[in-house]
Amino acid sequence: MRKNLFSLMLALTLVAAALLPLGQPGAQAQTKLKMGLLPILDVLPFYVADQAGYFADEGLEIELVPVSSALERDQLLLAGEIDGMLNDLISTGIFNQDEARIQIVAMARRAYEDAPQFRILAAPRSNITIPNDLKNVEIGISENSVIHYIAQRILEENGVSAGELSWIAEPNIPVRFQLLMEGTMKAVCLPDPLAQAAIEGGAILIADDSSLVESEFSQSVLSFRTEIVEDNPEAVEAFLRAWMRAAEDVNADPEAYRDLWIENTNVPDSVRDSYELPPFPTYAITQPLAWDDTMAWLVEQGIIDEAPSYESSVNPAFLDAIAPAEAAAGDPANGETLFVNLGCIGCHSLDGAQATGPTMQGIAEEVAEEYEDVDVAAFLHESIVEPGAVVAEGFPDGVMPAYTDLSESDLNDLVAYLLTLE
Ligand code: HEC
CATH class of the missing domain: 3.40.190.10 (Periplasmic binding protein-like II)
Incomplete structure (x- = not known):
C-alpha cells in the first residue's frame, strides 16, 4: 500500500502545531465554542440544538464550523481555530499518540441493528x-x-x-x-x-x-481540546446538556428533522425521502473494549507507535454530571424474596387474578397506561410507602399497610422486582 497521505500530513501538522501557541493563555471563562463539523449524518443534533435555541438556553454561543474533510477539521483543531468536533476513535488515537491533545466527552453515534453506519x-x-x-x-x-x-x-x-x-x-x-x-x-x-x-x-x-453492534467498534464521538476541557469545564457540560436534548428530540420524532438533515449534510437525492434516520445514543460514552481494539489496530497498522490509554483520552466526568439520575438500580431477585416475606403476595397475585389488591402481573405497563407521563418506578415506590396517595380504582383505601419501615435499598429492590413482572 502506498504511504498514507493523511497520517503523513497530520504528522507534519502536529510538528508545526507544536511550534505554535495553542489558544490564549489563561483562557477567560468563555461561553463561545467553535465546533468543526463534517457534512455527515452524525452531526445532525448540532443543527437541531442550534435551531431549537438549546445552546442559547445554556448561555452558550456555539459556532458551527462546516469542514469539508477530516484533514481540514484536524488542522483547524490543532491550530486552535476550533475547540471541539465530531470525530472518531481512529482520529482521537492519532491526535493523542504522544500527548492527550483532545478528550472524548460523549459518544455521538453508533451502529444499531437496524441502522448500520x-x-x-x-x-x-x-x-x-x-x-x-x-x-x-x-x-x-x-x-x-x-x-x-x-x-x-x-x-x-x-x-x-x-x-x-x-x-x-x-x-x-x-x-x-x-x-x-x-x-x-x-x-x-x-x-x-x-x-x-x-x-x-x-x-x-x-x-x-x-x-x-455489541462491541460498539463502530462509533463516532464528541471531543474537545484538552485545554478547553480543563479551562472551561462548565461550557463543555452545558454544551453536552444541549446536545443530549437535541438528540432526544431527534429520537422522539426523526421525521421532524429530515429537512435540517438534508440542508446541512451530504444526502444523495435518491435517498432523501426514503432513508430512515437512525437513533442517536444519549448519555453514552466510549467503553474500554472499543477504545482498546481501535488503538490495537492503529499500532498494528504502524500508524502510531504506542497506544494512548483509555483514561488519557476518554473523559466520562461530564456525562456523569449531567446524566439523569438512573432509576435507582435495585436487585429484583432480592425484591422477589421480599415480596413473599413481607406478605405482599397474600394480597397481590402474579397471574392476573384480582385478590384483596390488584394483580401485580404487568404492573409497570398498567401504571404507565393508567397515569400518563408518570415515572413508573417513582409511582411504585410511593404505592408501597404511602398506599393512600393514589388509590387503585376498584379497590378500597386503607387496606394495604404503609410500608414505612423499609430501607431505601429494600424499596428499590421491590420496585426493581415489580418492574420485571410482565
Ligand atoms: C392487606 C393487603 C395488602 C398487602 C399486604 C399489600 N398490599 Fe399492595 N395494595 C393492596 C390494595 C387493596 C391496593 C389497592 C388500593 C391502593 O391503591 O391503595 C394495593 C395497591 C398496591 C399497589 C398499587 C397498584 C396500582 O395499580 O395502583 C402496589 C404497587 C402495591 N400495592 C404493592 C404492594 C407491595 C410491594 C406490597 C408488599 C410490600 C403490598 N402491596 C402489600 C393491598 C395490599
Missing part, C-alpha cells in the same frame, strides 16, 4: 455476493481511516481473516461511490446514507457493521 458493497451485476467472495478482491477504502478499520472488523466478524483481504485507497468518498457504480472498483466500504444510495442504484450489499 458502514456497509461493504460490491459493484452492480458483480458475481461477488457474500463476504467470502471478497478474498483477494481489492476493496476501496480511505486508507488508515475509520472506514479502513471498520471494513476490516466487519469482514473478520463475517469469517474472512485480515490476511485474506486486500485494500485499495480512494479517500474521496463520492469518487469511491462513482467507481463502484461504474464497476471500476469491484468492492468498497461506504457510510450511510451513501451506501443506501448505492444499493438503490444496484450495488450488492455484502455485509455491514450491524455485526459490530
Whole structure:
C-alpha cells in the first residue's frame, strides 16, 4: 500500500502545531465554542440544538464550523481555530499518540441493528455476493481511516481473516461511490446514507457493521481540546446538556428533522425521502473494549507507535454530571424474596387474578397506561410507602399497610422486582 497521505500530513501538522501557541493563555471563562463539523449524518443534533435555541438556553454561543474533510477539521483543531468536533476513535488515537491533545466527552453515534453506519458493497451485476467472495478482491477504502478499520472488523466478524483481504485507497468518498457504480472498483466500504444510495442504484450489499453492534467498534464521538476541557469545564457540560436534548428530540420524532438533515449534510437525492434516520445514543460514552481494539489496530497498522490509554483520552466526568439520575438500580431477585416475606403476595397475585389488591402481573405497563407521563418506578415506590396517595380504582383505601419501615435499598429492590413482572 502506498504511504498514507493523511497520517503523513497530520504528522507534519502536529510538528508545526507544536511550534505554535495553542489558544490564549489563561483562557477567560468563555461561553463561545467553535465546533468543526463534517457534512455527515452524525452531526445532525448540532443543527437541531442550534435551531431549537438549546445552546442559547445554556448561555452558550456555539459556532458551527462546516469542514469539508477530516484533514481540514484536524488542522483547524490543532491550530486552535476550533475547540471541539465530531470525530472518531481512529482520529482521537492519532491526535493523542504522544500527548492527550483532545478528550472524548460523549459518544455521538453508533451502529444499531437496524441502522448500520458502514456497509461493504460490491459493484452492480458483480458475481461477488457474500463476504467470502471478497478474498483477494481489492476493496476501496480511505486508507488508515475509520472506514479502513471498520471494513476490516466487519469482514473478520463475517469469517474472512485480515490476511485474506486486500485494500485499495480512494479517500474521496463520492469518487469511491462513482467507481463502484461504474464497476471500476469491484468492492468498497461506504457510510450511510451513501451506501443506501448505492444499493438503490444496484450495488450488492455484502455485509455491514450491524455485526459490530455489541462491541460498539463502530462509533463516532464528541471531543474537545484538552485545554478547553480543563479551562472551561462548565461550557463543555452545558454544551453536552444541549446536545443530549437535541438528540432526544431527534429520537422522539426523526421525521421532524429530515429537512435540517438534508440542508446541512451530504444526502444523495435518491435517498432523501426514503432513508430512515437512525437513533442517536444519549448519555453514552466510549467503553474500554472499543477504545482498546481501535488503538490495537492503529499500532498494528504502524500508524502510531504506542497506544494512548483509555483514561488519557476518554473523559466520562461530564456525562456523569449531567446524566439523569438512573432509576435507582435495585436487585429484583432480592425484591422477589421480599415480596413473599413481607406478605405482599397474600394480597397481590402474579397471574392476573384480582385478590384483596390488584394483580401485580404487568404492573409497570398498567401504571404507565393508567397515569400518563408518570415515572413508573417513582409511582411504585410511593404505592408501597404511602398506599393512600393514589388509590387503585376498584379497590378500597386503607387496606394495604404503609410500608414505612423499609430501607431505601429494600424499596428499590421491590420496585426493581415489580418492574420485571410482565
Ligand atoms: C392487606 C393487603 C395488602 C398487602 C399486604 C399489600 N398490599 Fe399492595 N395494595 C393492596 C390494595 C387493596 C391496593 C389497592 C388500593 C391502593 O391503591 O391503595 C394495593 C395497591 C398496591 C399497589 C398499587 C397498584 C396500582 O395499580 O395502583 C402496589 C404497587 C402495591 N400495592 C404493592 C404492594 C407491595 C410491594 C406490597 C408488599 C410490600 C403490598 N402491596 C402489600 C393491598 C395490599
